[in-house]
Amino acid sequence: MKQLLIKPEIHKSNTFDEFYNEFNVGEKDLILTIDPIFSTYLKDRKEKFNVVFPEHYALGEPTDEMIDKILADTRKIDYDRVIAIGGGSILDIAKLFALRQAERSEQLYLREVPIIKEKKLVIIPTTCGTGSEVTNISIALVTKKNTKMGLAGDELSADFTVLIPELLLKLPYKVFVTSSVDALIHAAESFLSPKTCSYTELFSVKAMEIILKGYMEVIEKGQEHFRTIIEDFLVASNYAGIAFGNTGVGAVHAMSYPLGGVYHVPHGEANYQFFIEVFKYYEKKQPNGKIQEIKKLIANVIGTTENEAFEDLGQLLNNLLALKPLKEYGMKHEEIESFAKNVLETQQRLLKNNYVPFSEHDLINIYSKLY
Known part of the structure; x- marks a missing residue:
């Protein structure tokens, strides 16, 4: 039985310049990024390269229609390597550009055409949550299904992952919280997955410890303190990505997808809505087993009792960013059943x-409790 696979070669650069020189960025590269990254780190370079800004096509998280527009505009570009520099949405989109292009990206997500990798792929995360840099998954809203869907396969794995803490120093506080909570959830869901093993637990446990200790520092020293320890969160996110890339994630992510798809709630924030309640529900249904192990881990790190672990973790997260009822995002009460069926x-x-x-x-009970 397979225990652990880490597909990309993982690099770490102190600065963007260090990466740029080491990887010899040039005219055969297609770079997907956002305007602020381009303006700060790429605009004045003398080398020629091709740049695509997904945000110019549509705001928010990717849809198959948005991806198709970008693919149509890049079909004539001659490139050998894709370099993705951004948050989870850009990283997920970029994985498709390394594949043989389908007539419509929907065909890939619905598995109507084969997945064939044709280009080298370099992924550089600019948030501390996605883990996409070390997973073989691409997520997009498939318009026909009106929900987010995942395309998974080793063909979507990056060839190189590069961690550059410098790129995260200007993150807005809310993006820092929601992205790092996403990483915490990746690690926690991986820990409880039926596919977990002693190797993935090494990564998930370490990720949870780093993130929770970092949160306690931020609460003690103030919101801006996260910039001082951002490298820790970037590494923890990477660890969590390795863990869930091997084990998968569960109900927290599954339940968040309709909320993100219909009401365009950012991925990390949508996951945050369901995290604590899903884990409490797990314990209610099966109080014996690994749920007790994760409660013990959380209690030891944040300094509480095992009985109060989930409750106090929820309060800790609420001190970082207030949890909102689902109705504040626009969700309607009559959608509870349809969301559950969709999931x-x-x-x-x-x-x-x-x-x-x-x-x-x-699922209906959890949606109702959080509504």
Whole structure:
């Protein structure tokens, strides 16, 4: 039985210049990034290269229609390597540009055409949460299904991952919190996954410890302190990515997808809404087992009792960023049942990684509690 796979070669550069020189960026590169990164680190370079700004096509998280527009505009570009510099959305989009292009990207997500990798792929995260730099998954809203869907396969893995802490120094505080909470959830869901093993636990446990200790420092020393320890969060996010890249994630992610797809709630923030409640529900359904181990880990790090671990973790996270009821995002009460049905119909890839199975009734109960 397979235990652990780390597909990309992982590099770490202190500065963007260090990366740029080491990887010999040039005219055969297609770079996907955002305006602020381009203006700060790429605009004045003498070398020629091709640049695409996904944000110019549509704001928010990627859809198949947005991806198709970008693909149409880049078909005539001659490139051998894709370099993605950005948050999770850009990294997920970039993975498709390393593949043989389908007529429509929807065909890839619906598995109607084969996945064939044709280009080298370099991924550089600019948030501390996605983990996409070390996973073989691309997520997009598939318009036909009106929900986010995941395309997974080793063909989507990066050839190189580069961690550059300098790129995260100007993150807005809210982006820091929501992205790092996403990494915490990756690690926690990986720890409880049926596919976990002693190797993935090494990465998930270390990621949780680093993130929780960092949160306690930020709460003690003030919001801006996160910039001082941002490298720790970037590494922890990478660890969490390695963990869940091997084990998958579960109900927290699955339940967040309709919220993100319909109401365009950013991925990390959407996951945050369901994190604590899903884990409490796990414990209610199966109090014996690994749920007790993760409670013990959390309690030891944040300094509380095992009985109060989830409650106090929720309070700690709320001190960083207030949790909102789902209705504040625009969700309607009558959508609770349709969201639950949607999750069961479209997210079995994730639900099979649950600590315990969830029925439609279970999903409805959680949505209702958080509404």
